[in-house]
Amino acid sequence: GENVEQHPSTLSVQEGDSAVIKCTYSDSASNYFPWYKQELGKRPQLIIDIRSNVGEKKDQRIAVTLNKTAKHFSLHITETQPEDSAVYFCAATSSVRSARQLTFGSGTQLTVLP
Amino acid sequence: DTGVSQDPRHKITKRGQNVTFRCDPISEHNRLYWYRQTLGQGPEFLTYFQNEAQLEKSRLLSDRFSAERPKGSFSTLEIQRTEQGDSAMYLCASSLVGGGANEQFFGPGTRLTVL
Numbered sequence: 001g002e003n004v005e006q007h008p009s010t011l012s013v014q015e016g017d018s019a020v021i022k023c024t025y026s027d028s029a030s031n032y033f034p035w036y037k038q039e040l041g042k043r044p045q046l047i048i049d050i051r052s053n054v055g056e057k058k059d060q061r062i063a064v065t066l067n068k069t070a071k072h073f074s075l076h077i078t079e080t081q082p083e084d085s086a087v088y089f090c091a092a093t094s095s096v097r098s099a100r101q102l103t104f105g106s107g108t109q110l111t112v113l114p
Numbered sequence: 115d116t117g118v119s120q121d122p123r124h125k126i127t128k129r130g131q132n133v134t135f136r137c138d139p140i141s142e143h144n145r146l147y148w149y150r151q152t153l154g155q156g157p158e159f160l161t162y163f164q165n166e167a168q169l170e171k172s173r174l175l176s177d178r179f180s181a182e183r184p185k186g187s188f189s190t191l192e193i194q195r196t197e198q199g200d201s202a203m204y205l206c207a208s209s210l211v212g213g214g215a216n217e218q219f220f221g222p223g224t225r226l227t228v229l
Contacts (some may be wrong), residue, residue, distance in 0.1 A: 006156075032216040043118075043205070043220040044157065089156045093216060100209075100216055101147060101170070104156025 002027040004092050006105025013080050014113050021108045023090035024072040030092040033066060033073045034102070039086045047088075048075070080112045116140060118221035120206050126227045127196055134192045135224045139208030146189050147218060148181055150174065151203040157220075163189060164211070196228045 003026040013019050025033075031052035036044035050057045050064045050073065057064050061080075066073040077084055087109050091102040119138045127133050139146050144165050149157035160179070161171045165186040175181075178196075183189040193200055203225050207218040 004156075034217070036220075043222045046217060046219070049217065091156070095216065100145075100211070101159035101162060101172075102149075102157070102218060103159070107154070107156050 002030060002092055002094075002103040004090060004103050004105045006090050006108060008108060009106065010109045010111070012111045012113060015080060015082060017080055019075075019077045019080055019084070019110055019112075021075045021088055021090070021110070022072060023074070023092075023105050024070075025092040025103075026071065027092070027094060028071065029094040031095055032093050032100075033064070034091050035064060035075050036089045036091065036104075037086045038089065038107075044089060077110075080110075082112050082114050085110055085112045118206055118208050118219055120204075120221040120224050122224055123222060124225050124227075126229065128229050129196060129198060131196055132192065132194045133196060133226065134190055135204055135206075135226075137189045137191070137206030137208075137221055139187070139189070139206070140210075140219055141187075143208035143210045143219075144186070145209045145211050145218075146183055147207040147209075148189070148191050149205040149207065149220075151205055151223070152201075157205050160191075193226075196226075198228045201226055201228045 006023045034049035038044045063076040087107045090105040121136045147162040148160040151157040163183040178194045203223040205223045206221040209218045
């Protein structure tokens, strides 16, 4: 089955700096890679996703890059703000799997220091 | 609120008791997933439904767990003879399959504490 590893487990940055979170996956059939943000006590919320037919996707201060050959993908947050503080999870799935269940990384606790 | 809802939000029970959780997906979403999340970890897949059919179960889903989605709308997850190791957040997610979409939208979860 799929295995997703995520690093780092904790990340502290100064407000205004950039943050990068990296994930690797094992199943070459995976073709959809979402990122979720989870604030304390709240539901995971999709913030950006990327499909395997593109290498990069941006949405304002957030970008995701995908390297299919190396089987890794990364989340980039620029101009970080205190409200970006949360746990971020990467995930992977494949549309060729019947269930299309998401396999999640173990999460990164991002703290943006004012 | 048109998002995924779950009830109850919190459940405290004694070991050996049975508990049942409910999930109401986004209307018209045909897929419904159950995940379990323990502290400091990402959600782990338990089972999923396409319409009313339960099509896949994880090995994490022991025979004490049963899930239903009788009319293809809401779903219930029952845990019989709860154990302390069942303490976790149980998350429900829904998605609409078709056109290559994969986005799963999560509910707020039910936090289970087994004493």
